[in-house]
Amino acid sequence: MTPNPGARALPGRVLLAGRHRRLARAIARYDECPDRAEIERRQVRRFNEIWAYCLAEVPFYRSWRREHRLPERIDRPAALWSFPPLTKEVLIARQDEVFQGGRIVDAYTTGGSTGQPTRYPRGAGEAGDRWVDAYLGRHWAGIRPTDPSLLLWGHAHLFGSGLRGRVAQTRRRAADAVMNITRLNAYDLSEPALWAHHAALLRHDPVSLQGYTSAVFRLARHIEGNRLDLPAPRRLRAVVLCAETASDADVALVERVFGASAVIEYGTAETGVLAMSRGGTRDISVFWDSFTALVDDAGELHVTTLNPRLFPLVHYAVGDRVVPRDVVDGNVLALQAVLGRRQDVVRVVSARGVLDLSAILPVHILKSYPGIVGVQFHQVRPDELRIHLEADHRLDLAAVTHHFTRELRRDHPDFVESSVSFTQTSEPARTTAGKHALFVG
Template identity: 30%
Template sequence: MHDRLRRLRATEAIYAATKEPAAIRARQLERLNRNWTRAWQEIPFYQAWRARHSLPDAIGSLEELADFPVLTKTDIQENAELVARTPGATRTTLTGGTSGLSTAFPMNDQDARSAWTNSFVGRGWGGVRPYDRLFIIWGHSHLFGGRGVARKRAVRAFKDRMLNVRRVSAYNLDDASLQRIAASLEAFRPAYIIAYGSSLMHLCAHAEAAGLSFAHIGTKRVVNTSESIQPEEARRVSTLFGCPVVNEYGMSEAGVIGYSCDDLFPIRVLWHDYIVQTRERRLLVTTIGERCFPLFHYDTEDLCPDSHARDEALLSLSGLLGKARDVFRIVDRNGRSQEVSTFLFDHILKQIQTLRSLHFELRADGVVLIKYTAAADAPDPDAIFRRLEQGLRLEGIEVERSRFAFERIERPLQTVAGKRRTLQVQAGTDDE
């Protein structure tokens, strides 16, 4: 632990001392070339990747990174045998499924060290320090199966006790579970909380209905991670806990890429370990820190609201619009195809505060099936459609009732990692 703290202090000093964009770019370029050289010399996948795309030994500026091919999860899956031969790998991590493809990436202790350092650099911007009490509402699919499950869980529980962490499951958020979580929060009084946005909103709705408040327990920050949360939702959570709600941006295969400080946005990029660029508003990330299997010009599938030059290295993110695969097409009243997103539908329908968890299914016949959980006094499907119709009209989209179906469900639909399952596309649709 002493080594980790020394590493954290050294990294924080770099951020404190390096402010000028030119100095940041120079450091990023040096670290990029070091990682790229190691990758094409030692990692079988990147040896083949470099030869296939005629990539250089090194680059002379960050702008040249934009000429690299975009690396996707499909590339990793189609070359799984080469990827598995990555030297030094001691384990793999699987993506959680919100991006559609569950993909294996090689990992080792380097990844864990880098993730810990970057997490606490970002959390430190909000006054959170190592050993502060952490309450986490989480999915942990790696503890479900495979070899040594009991040992994995015992080790996880021991580490949590040593590090002042209390962990509860995001997989079951019924009223009884939420009541237990509320009691645990009251007793534990965490300095900060990390949870998926959907879990936070379930907890918020339960607390509001029960007349609960946690503003007195001394929480410094509530950290939303892995899912989008809307400003009005963040305000409700902030009121509940009496502190700011911030975003942690990252992914299992790349680590923690950025943190916001006092609000959801902007998210500051942890530029010492990451280069973030865009292509057609899709965020592309290059890892330049210590990682077992580095990523170069990797498609995160996340969408940003602003257009940027394709060779610009971003130091902050003004917003996130969800996953590119959460964009789909519907047919409007005039028979025209219109591009929409689950983010837009969320924004409209969550104005109905008795709706809880929303899930969307694009059927082969073009009908959008909206599944939802709700409080006892939820409106009927026709009333839900009217709200959706009004919201889409503000975006210039006129729709018909026959193009939408609604199904109330008892429990939220989740990925294997415990995140909200947003969009399912049936076989035979144009969006498949």
């Protein structure tokens, strides 16, 4: 007897009826397609309400305003450029003030893959706004809340151990059941695990497949390399790529193998989902009703949260570089691409000296080589880059070197081949959050 997915989804629709109503209002608001002037008026109004709360209720921001002589109100989003960037370093250094001497206990925590983990106060009612933003973006891809979803994710280790860890895992399983989510382990991408993930995909026939870009890419390569079937008809409407930068090669492979549109979901642990692609992976719409996103000339992203939060983030330096698509005075409403962390630069040698390259370029080149499924960098010295490769077969590293040199010299003809070396690994390093680590060593 074929299971009825609607029966499993019913408890979620009943328990989350309030969130569904809020989501419907958000969908209607974005479907109205207001012009930029109306969007910015709304952003200003919402920011001034949030800032008034900050100055009345958040001791850190009262001090922040005095220290930097900040205004009580703004009249346009670009006025946020007069605010100093709120960085992770500031939040770490002033944790006692941010958490009000221990009176605030709950927190969002970053994994600390690029430095010391950072904690951000978390309020009891904030999950609802995050849920609405996430499903607003998925609505554009034809995914509804409680549609059957397969999730290639991790974070089990962050639950902790002992009774508290078991309670947290039980709560996660219950939440997954309510939302009709089947969770697969993205940490284990061994050959047996990939066969099991493919079997789960066939068994559950989900409406959406979501996960770390590297995990979804690896599963797609496994399916294609082993000529595995994904028999029709299938319910799959979209493959949502999260948490890691997706190259054009990643997107092309995913769409070819799964026969569904790839969707870019961009966000952070501390903000929730900030933006999602709409009508193409190079048109990533910012959730302008929940965030003001400013981009400077270097492509650095600064975000201000506009939903009610225990501790709003004001002109927060996310640490990511982006390519803006729809921007006026730095206020961006859509992105063309997310380039990743500002630290994600590799250095190679050319005849003219050391070249600083966005890490995305060598990743894109190498993932176009047959069999390569993972790329990690070890910057030994400014003039020496070691690249660790994960592949589904034994690589001819001389052939890889030739391919890499030929493709990189299309953009950088003076590239010196000897400044880069390759090794093959079967155990790629991961961050504490379970993501594929881009830099090692």
